[in-house]
Amino acid sequence: MSLPPEKATELKQIIHDHLIKMDIHGKIRDVLAETVRGDGHHGQRSLSEEDFIHALQRRGIVDDVMKDLHFTNVDVSHTEADTVNKSATRFVDKNITQLKTTNISPLRRYLYLQVLGGKAFLEHLQEPEPLPGQVCSTFTLHLYFRNQRFRSKPVPCACEPDLQEGFLLEVHRDGPGDASKMADATTMLSICDPVHMVLIKTDTSGDTTLVSSYFLDWRTVLSAPNGKNGVSVELLGVGSECKVPAGVLNLKLELYPPLTETLSPDVIATQQSLERRKTAEKERLFLVYAKQWWQEFLEIRPSHQSKLVKIFAQDENGVNRPVCSYIRVLRAGRLLESPRQAARFVSLLAQERAPMVGGGVRQEQWCSMMAFLCRNKGECEDHATLLCSLLLGFGLDAYVCVGTQAKNIPHTWVMTCGTDGSITFWESFTAHRYLHRPIDPDAPPMVPQPKPTHPYRTLGCVFNHKTFLANCQPSDAVELCVFDFTDGSRWKAMSEEAVRSVCAPGSTSSLPPTPPLCSPSIVPNEASNQLELEMRYLLAEHRKDLGLATVWDDHLSYLLSAALSAYELERSTGVSCGNEEFQDAVRRAVPDGHTFKGFPIHFLHRNARRAFATCLRSPFCEEIVCCRGDHVRLAVRVRVFAYPESACAVWIMFACKYRSVL
Secondary structure, three states, X not given: OEOOXXXXXXXXXXXXXHHHHOOHHHXXXXXXXXXXXXXHOOOOOOOOHHHHHHHHHHOOHHHHHHHHOOOOOOXXXXXXXXXXXXXXXXXXXXXXXXXXXXXXXXXXXXXXXXXXXXXXXXXXXXXXXXXXXXXXXXXXXXXXXXXXXXXXXXXXXXXXXXXXXXXXXXXXXXXXXXXXXXXXXXXXXXXXXXEEEEEXXXXXXXXXXXXXXXXXXXXXXXXXXXXXXXXXXXXXXXXXXXXXXXXXXXXXXEEEOOOOXXXXXXXXXXXXXXXXXHHHHHHHXXXXXXXXXXXXXHHHOHHHHHOOOOOEEEOOOOOEEEHHHHOOOOOOOOOOOOHHHXXXXXXXXXXXXXXXXXXXXXXXXXXXXHHHHHHOEEOHHHHHHHHHHHHHHXXXXXXXXXXXXXXXXXXXXEEEEOOOOOEEXXXXXXXXXXXXXXXXXXXXXXXXXXXXXXXXEEEEEEEOOOOXXXXXXXXXXXXXXXXXXXXXXOEEEOOHHHHHHHHOOOXXXXXXXXXXXXXXXXXXXXXXHHHHHHHHHHHHHHHHHXXXXXXXXXXXXXXXXXXXXXXXXXXXXXXXXXXXXXXXXXXXXXXXOEEXXXXXXXXXXXXXHHHHHHHHOOHHHHHHHOOOOEEEEXXXXXXXXXXXXXXXXXXXXXXXXXXXXX
């Protein structure tokens, strides 16, 4: 739930007027008097707030209020809608500023987090004020708290960005049967889950940059006298700039309904200190164990010193974490239907190395899952850990592999072990799958050996959320590896108990929680139509510049849909089908004596100009776009396939038919 301040004020006024109209104060007084009289017959027990709320519910007062109170979806003004449509953030849907009905239970506790603007974003100090309708870089704030995700409206980048948002976070209990009970102060004090805030910058071309990743401990509001607490949080940069301030956000925290009794600030500080000490002790013990385990591994064979055995990795905030903590069992609900579709989704997230200033050795940076999903792109490690988490959610025995590929370049990929002993490698960048067929080095020279189909060369270690194994075989070449993890002479395992002590969910307060996936943020049909219109315009303008007329064949354009659908189906399932029907339809649509040419291409974005410029770099596409001849007819078809988060697969096909002249 996200409302601008003026809408929130309007909403409060509507509710206030409605309550006065139905004489809510008189009804409450009647129920209160009746409840007090009833309690008088049962001794001198004091009347609690919970007793009074139950009395209101029994009399149906709450139901009457909610039944008569209706909110209709309120569309934004045309000016505001136009601004959203012209925004550079391609993934923001048109309905982001609509008000929708939200069910608020009177028996639940809520944390209302208001963002009251930002300041000191000095990188944008010299940035001019954007003109109305001008495309500019924007900031978007993403929040995650206890299985709830929110996103602000994009605002223009500035030294003092106008981030004015309100987010209603439900604070619920974890115990069985406790989800419907209101959390009291003591219960909320024990909830150490932070509010994960991720700030993303989107430039005018639609490229995203991770500005900051911040974990907010919201429990200071438990000691606020009136249940309201204003805080200013300093956001730090990421990667090599993790110690440099990026800016400041002004926040206001408020509990609904307010606590009857607040906690002492000393109690909250003591609880936080205990959690930090407990986490530090667990991390210290694991570090001592990891050092001892590493020494034992080196004593097996001196050459192990050069193997890629990755025990710790730095996250976006420069914090060293065990690699196993980057993986969780992640279930996608109904957003993804199969492991192969999950691999397709991960491959649609763009790949990009973490930016760095200057030359030298590249600084490695693994991202928390929330930061990776919000940024919508990352390194091979981010893709591999997300894919492994999803495959574990689908019930597969999945591991992340750390090794090298061609030219000895470090790389990570995913491996699954079948119940029949089969080993399958999954490339997270492409969704390609490779069946591992090991070579027997002791076989006679005349015996044919399988040739590896995968691009991987060496393998140093494998791990998932509860297992870490280092490769201690004489050769770390992938084609020679035997994946029998129970064989201690081939794989040195870490203690599962040691891994669990710092990597299991809830084991330490420093572990970032794993967010659920969000449903697609675009409507495929609308996005396909819009992009196709833009591509038609660009193609016609290009031909016009060449002095060529453009005549469209709408029927031929429609026929191309079948091919694009088949291409995406093959990418997501590995099964090719529908090609025969497409070829037959094209033969019927192209008269005798005519020639047909088609050029399909795939993109991860919906920027029409970027896509068209890329297409023209292909001589095959240019031949179609610039086709000259007799009775030339052109066709273009666009299909946008939506996936979770902001991921999408964009297929474009250009085609032409013309009369062949010998």
